[in-house]
Amino acid sequence: MxxxxxxxxxxxxxxxxxxxxxxxxxxxxxxxxxKRIANAKDSASVWAISTVMNSDVMGFQQITNSLNLGTSTVEVARAASEQVSNLLTQIKAEIVSAKEQNVDRTAIQRDIVALKDQISSIVDAAQFNGLNLLKGGADIEVLSSFNRDSTGNVTTAEISVARADLRQVEGVFGTTQITAGAGLNTASSASIAAGATETLTLTAGTINAGYSFEATIASTTVQYIASEGDTVNDVAQALVDEFGVQFAALEATTPGSSPDVDFTLTVGTDPLTQNAVINITNNEATAVALAGDSFNDGVAGGDLGRLFSIDVDTTVDADIDQALLDVEDMIQSAIDATAAFGSVQNRIDIQSTFIDSLVSSLQSGISSLTDxxxxxxxxxxxxxxxxxxxxxxxxxxxxxxxxxxxxxxx
CATH class of the missing domain: 1.10.287 (Helix Hairpins)
Structure with a gap:
């Protein structure tokens, strides 16, 4: 109506x-x-999800910056350590040439000094934004990702980069003995009877950069300078290896003068809680002297510290032989450092590629939800x-x- x-x-x-x-x-x-969903009024649940995802995208973009900075830093260190390896190889060639009798060893030594100076220059310059990975120190951490679980908790992940120490620095030590019961010590006697076995024990948890660990067998003394990150296992192995080098050099100069001993190294599965034990078996017909001690108050030497002692301007062939052994060890240290940097740089590059792909996927998901x-x-x-x-x-x-x-x- x-x-x-x-x-x-x-x-x-x-x-x-x-x-x-x-x-x-x-x-x-x-x-x-x-935008189909521009604010919470359009759809509260979808807006909340997309906002969280947007915050993750921003976080991953910052991680990309961190990875780019990390890979640049590692790339500089890798390139420098490669060059150091090449220069050490040239020093090795000079030392080999000094083995000849009819050569000018003074001129050869001059070339070696120039190469050593160039190595120092490269190591000093191998920094990116003030960070040098070739001068030792603690590992650095490169922020590589963050992970969000189903409850919303976020954790970060890092890629660890171990520094190398390619400095030509010799360790300098005082005479303060480590407290009783710690460090390197003999288990019982100061000598090894014929056919017997004695031990040197390295106590777990006593390793600090700059500590000097000394041991003597039959008047042959070796010393290892602990570097950053060394464990008791590392120190024990280094001492055993160095005894092998010294005995070989002694045998080369005076056949029959080096003691006939065997080494058996027992290391703990956890270097922080378990000791490392060096068992030394005397194969001689008579007793062999044994002593062990350790001192601190020192400054850790670089892996190339033995370059200081290389001098081929000498008439003693044994000194040249020792220089050749030393430079071989240093070449291996530089090669190990280069390989380690190459591996971690490759890992950072892979992670960076993954993060780029992940950001693209997240942005695509956000777009499908809100656009x-x-x-x-x-x-x-x-x-x-x-x-x-x-x-x-x-x-x-x-x-x-x-x-x-x-x-x-x-």
């Missing part, structure tokens, strides 16, 4: 027009922002504009209905 107090048709038309206008505003907002389909939005916009015009016309017609009542009173 028509009424001048309430126009139901106009009310329905107005409600339809308001709904169309609301949808039209949403579509226009999607087209202007490119508007502009093709669909465009078609929807056209339809809503038509609906808006039709509803405006319907409202106009509905508003004219009460005018018809006037005709009844004419």
């Amino acid at each position: 028509p009424s001048i107090n309430f126009n139901q048709s106009a009310q329905v038309a107005l409600m339809n027009l308001s709904k169309v206008n609301e949808n039209l505003f949403k579509i226009q907002d999607q087209i202007s922002t490119g 508007a389909n502009l093709e669909e939005a465009s078609a929807r916009l056209q339809a809503l504009q038509v609906q808006q015009q039709l509803n405006i016309q319907a409202l106009a017609i509905a508003n004219q209905a009460p005018q018809a009542l006037l005709a009844l009173f004419q």
Whole structure:
């Protein structure tokens, strides 16, 4: 029934027009922002997920910067250590040439000194943003990733980069003995009876960079300078290896003078809680003297510290032989450092590639959750504009209905 107090048709038309206008505003907002979910009002759950993912993307982008800085730092160290290896090889060639009798050893030594100076120059310059990985010290950590679990907890991950020590620095030591019961000590007697076995024990947990560990067997004394990160296992192995070098050199100069002893090294599975034990068996017919001691108050020497002692300007062939043995060890140290840097640089590059791929995947996922389909939005916009015009016309017609009542009173 028509009424001048309430126009139901106009009310329905107005409600339809308001709904169309609301949808039209949403579509226009999607087209202007490119987002289907632009804020929490559009969809609280999807917005929350996308916001967390966006924060992760920003975090991974910072990790990319960290990886780029790390790989540049390691690349400088690797290139420098490669060059050091090449220069040490040249020094080796000079030492070999000094073995000849009819050569100018003074000139050869001059060339060796020049090469040693060049090595020092390279090691000093091998820094990136002030960080030099060729001068020893604690490992550095390169931020490589962070992980979010199902509860939202976030943890970070790092790639550890071990420094090398290619300095030509000799360790300098005082005479303060490590406290009783620690360090390197003999188990019982100060000599090894014929056919017997005695031990040198390196107590776990006593290793510090700069500590000097000395042992003597039959008047042959060896010393190992602990470097950063050494364990009791490392020190014990180094002492055994150095005895082998010294005995070989002694045998080469005076056959039959080096003691006939065998080494058996027992190391603990945990260098912080288990001792390392060097068992020394005397194969001689008579007793062999044995002593062990250790001292601190020192400064750790570099892996190339023995370059100081290389001098081929001599008439003693044994000195040249020892120089050759020393430079071989130093070449191996430089090669090991280069290989380690190469491995960690490759790992950082792989991680960087993965992070780039991961960021792309996250951004794609965020886009699929929140971005508007502009093709669909465009078609929807056209339809809503038509609906808006039709509803405006319907409202106009509905508003004219009460005018018809006037005709009844004419």
